[in-house]
Structure formats: structure tokens, C-alpha cells
Amino acid sequence: MYRWRFLLALRFPYEWLLTLADETDPAIHDLYLQESRSVISISHSVGHDQTNIWYYLRFRLENIVSLVAKHAGRAMAHINLKPWRTQTLITQAQQREIESHLETGDIFLTRKNWAATNINIPGYWKHMALYLGDGAELKNTLERLKIKTRAKIYPHQKYIIESIG
Secondary structure, eight states: OHHHHHHHHHHHHHHHHHHGGGSSGGGGGGHHHGGGGSOOOOHHHHHHHHHHHHHHHHHHHHHHHHHHHHHHHHHHOOSSSSOOOOOSOOOOOHHHHHHHHHOOOEEEEOTTTTBHHHSSOOOOOOOEEEEEEEEEHHHHHHHTOOOOOOOOOTTTTTEEOOOOO
């Protein structure tokens, strides 16, 4: 059960403030007489509360949608539409031929046929990769640019960074 003074404060905040004049220091009575400095009207504050609630709910909904999209995209990356097809479209001989022409900084446009991500990512070439060179070239570049790394770099291994979104 609410006290009558609390209900009065909800319904008539300025009038309720005036009822406190007898209980407060007389030096601040001037503030009670200036309506602009008194408590903001309830309808005004409720309007702010409704706006804040809307923005909070929208923020939470955007977080949920983002989280669902992120996990759905990660799950789709592992779905193969033709799992029985194990043969690649590029042979080992073609791979060796391409590797012989690679230079540091080359960019690959890649596509994984029969992957479920082809459905929701626009364009024919779905991903990209950057060729960093073999281990010796990469190590020399890192030393020249004074970049320190704790990664083990093997001299005869090829290094590629693939963009996965």
C-alpha cells in the first residue's frame, strides 16, 4: 500500500514539493517558488524512460541478431553441399606450376565450390588470400621492418594469410 504523499508526488510533483516547504530549511524556499527549477513533470520523464527503454531493447536485439549471424556463418563454413566429392578442381601439377610463379604480396581470389557459404556471400570469388612468401623471405622482411614475432618461421614453408571474414 502506497502512502498518500508518494501518490501525490507521482501525480503532482511540483505540488508535492511545495508540501515539503515546512520541513526544509527556509533558506531554500525560493527554489520551491520557481517552477522551472522544481521537479520535471512526470509525463516528460516517462517520455524519456520510454525512449531509453526503446534504445535499450533495440541495442539488445541488434546484439542477439549479430550473435546469431556470427554463429550461423561459422556453422555454414563447415557445410559442404557435395560431401562425396573429394577430388579438387586443380591438380597437384597445376598447384606446383602456380607456386613457381608466385611473388611476395600476390593476392589470390579464392572460391570453394560446393560450400554453403557460396549461398549467402555475394559475388563469384568469395574469399581472398595474401601470399607472404617462403619462410626465408618472410623472416628477412620481418627483420627489415623490425617486427618481432614469437611464431616459428620455417625457411622452406610457404606462408599465406587467408581472409575468412
